[in-house]
Amino acid sequence: MQGNALVTFDGVIKRFGGFVAVQKLDLEIHKGEFLAIMGSSGCGKTTTLRMLAGLEAPSEGEIRLGGKPINDLPTWKRDTPMVWQSLALFPFLNVIENVEFALKMRGVGATERRKRAGNWLERMQISEFAERNISQLSGGQRQRVALARSLVVEPEILLLDEPLSALDAHLKVRMQSVLQNLQRELGITFVYVTHSQSEAFAMADRVVIMSKGVVEQVGSAQEIYRAPRTRFVAEFLGSSNIFAGQIAADGTLSTSTGQYRLPRDMSGTRPKSTATLVVLDTRSYLSSVEPGPEFDWVRAKVVGEEFTGAMAKIYLETADGSELRVQSGYEELAKLPMNTGQDLFVYWLPEDGHVLPIA
Amino acid sequence: MNDFNRNRFVEFGLRFYILLSFAFVFAPIAASFVFSFNSDRFPSIPLGSFSTEWYVAVASDPLVWAGLRNTLFVGLIVAVVSTAIGFGAAYTDFRYRFFGKTAYLALALLPPTIPVVILGLAMLAFLSRINLSGQSISVIIAHIVICSPFAMAITRLRLSQMDPDLEAAAWNLGASEWAAMRYVIIPFAAPAIFGALFITMAVSFDEFAVAWFVSGLNETLPVKVLGFLQGQVSPRINVIGTFVFVISMTLVIFAQLLLTGRAKDAPAASND
Structure with a gap:
């Protein structure tokens, strides 16, 4: 599996003061897979994701991305865009400006920027809202803006932190298939953190179940469902x-x-x-x-x-x-x-x- | 309010009460405004005829112009510097958690609660010790001390409405800390920053006591008003009072428009 690993967590421990959020995590995330990390709140799943994004520093151990250690790489130098639970869209920018943001930070010129952002809006079927304010969009439309904003830099990996939790049930199911299709078409790695079993099992190739900072089981939905380990x-x-x-x-x-x-x-x-x-x-x-x-x-x-x-x-x-x-x-x-x-x-x-x- | 639950008498009473409160607050100012256009030398009823002679007298007084120039000069610099300091303090509070933060906040917000006479005296004693009293810079320093907490309180309120994920999201999308400040924090806080500029300028424009202690010969307009009052009772005071009031109110109204008008879209990112 060595050549297949995009991300490696090697003995990663994260402490917050006396509290151990993640205990000795060894995990490989493969190229092009849809991996879900599932567990109840406080199990360490979000901390794991944030360490990968560079928003938290591991207390011990090493995280490698594409074989290179990234422990000391600040978050803005990693290509690990994230879709936030709150979506964290910029309220003072309109839809296309939000999508352009990452390109602007990478010094892409204005016309090129607009073109590439426009392509993504089209792909997410939200071109008609390009000039709208974020506050004028529905929950599902915001979701699509958040996805376009993260994917516009064409990363190898996309991190998703419970992005569907704010949606109502039928929209959730629709966004699940949007995400799944997107991941297949792009062929990039998705790391999806959720507390919802149905979301994880519906979308992911492999599911990681965490509890109290420990990985309880890793496997496909079928494997976990048929043969729970603990x-x-x-x-x-x-x-x-x-x-x-x-x-x-x-x-x-x-x-x-x-x-x-x-x-x-x-x-x-x-x-x-x-x-x-x-x-x-x-x-x-x-x-x-x-x-x-x-x-x-x-x-x-x-x-x-x-x-x-x-x-x-x-x-x-x-x-x-x-x-x-x-x-x-x-x-x-x-x-x-x-x-x-x-x-x-x-x-x-x-x-x-x-x-x-x-x- | 539900129409069923309305009591006409209570409602009328409350409206009347509000009217009385406003009258109580604004009557002296209104009187000053009316008498500034009165031809009589002493404020008395019945009024004399309508006249702008006091305005002419004020406008032709070079000392008034010097005071106004001084006030504007001081106000502009104070507004910019104290807004910058206030923003820095508010951002520190927003971004970092550290030991003694409560004490830090209390200290940062303290200056407006110190009696102005004490603050003025202390300022005078301190500034004369370092040979900085009696100049425009003295008033500027003193006013920055008074105004920065206002700027901080205003910016802090705005930043507290910000989804803390926004800044991290900017970093995550490739923005360095400076870029995130420039493209996310400042645009988000912009209404509050402009609001703070207007409010601090208005505070500096009005402030009298501390300026009186430290200004020396470089009097600001409010200090000048007191000078008039001590020399002779002249309707010119009403003119200057009206003028100062109009300027201050304009600044405060601008600030209010900025702070309330745009605050509405703030929570949209986190809600829904």
Whole structure:
């Protein structure tokens, strides 16, 4: 992968006083990939992005861009334009002047500047607003101005700091596809920081999940979704049922709610060691009668349901108070008694289980 | 306000109250204005006939012209220098966090709260010690001390409306710190900077007590007015008073237009 890396974080640590925002980060960002860094607020994702942009200096470690260390390079000498959460458009400049700004700072002549900025406005389909004030634009139009303003210098990498968080849901989805298409057409690297799982999974080639300054997992949406590496990831995704317990002598997992079989490829787990089994909510099923012996199951009470399009998500609670969830189609659900407090069996095939590598 | 919740009496009362307040503030000035056009030597009712003779008398007095020239000269320099200092202080507050910042701000905003007589005396004692009293430069120095905090307060207010990401965004787009100052901070703060220029000039134009202590023979117009008053009671005072009032109000109104007119578009970048 060495030749493919555009950005390398090499043992990067960032402290703010006594608080460690980023702990020993080793991460490679590949040329031309759409990488999302995801986590809840305060997890270090924005700090990571700001270090790459040169707005924060790492306390330890080295950041390399295109193979060259950039720790000591001031932000205005790096070509790492960023799209800000607040967009940070200049309110005293009109649309085309905003887009021209970076070219002006690089000493590009006035006519050349206008031409190149004009091209980008056209590309972002906002040419008609060239002479408008920023305050006269809608949220989506501002987004496009911010993108054009950053991309006008034709960088190798674009940093995006939760740029869609201020938009309403349907505009968000539209801008997601705009961003995704843009990244494919340009073939440059996008580093996209977000707290939204749906944004990260919808757009990114690879997703980095961070928590408390530590990278919990790096992988494609599929990999992370199917095989979370840590309990944090499994909980953060919120789409799995989690059973923690101890491996019994017969190789099953003994938990407070029952004994469960592990998937066959889990040969490495030794008896007596603790382990965490996760089962996706789409691979968990509901029944009012006891399921057959090929399944593992647990009894639980219905506590709530959530309808999302064609599927419904049922929330249940086991006797020991842990929460379970099952995703199911309406037809199956219609056959079951679904009142709150209803006792049901949640069951799954042992082969659909996944044991966390790090319990 | 909702029409349902209106009480006609309360509303009328409030309007009358506002009217009274304005009358209280502006009546003396209005009287001065009226008497400046009165032919009688002493301000009394009934008024004499309309006359511009006092204006002619003032305009033909070379001492008045000298005072006006002095005032304008001092005011211009004070406006430019104290706006520059005030902007620097406000930007320091906006950009940096450092130990003792609260004390720094308190000290920077302190001068207008010192009684002017004390400030004037201190200035006189200090400036005469370094052989700088009794000249125009003395008034300039003293007025810069008084005016800089006003300039700082005005610029600081404007900078506080600025999305702090704007400056970083400029750096991120290739602007050095100087370029970001020139192309982002100053354009954003421009209304406040011009506002501060007008306000500080108006303050300097009006300021009497400190100027009286330190000006010596290079009297500014307000000091000259006092000179008239001590010599003889003359309607010429009304003329000068009206003139000074009109100039000051013009400056303040300009500043107000700049500060309120353009402030509206400020939060647009961060909202929505």
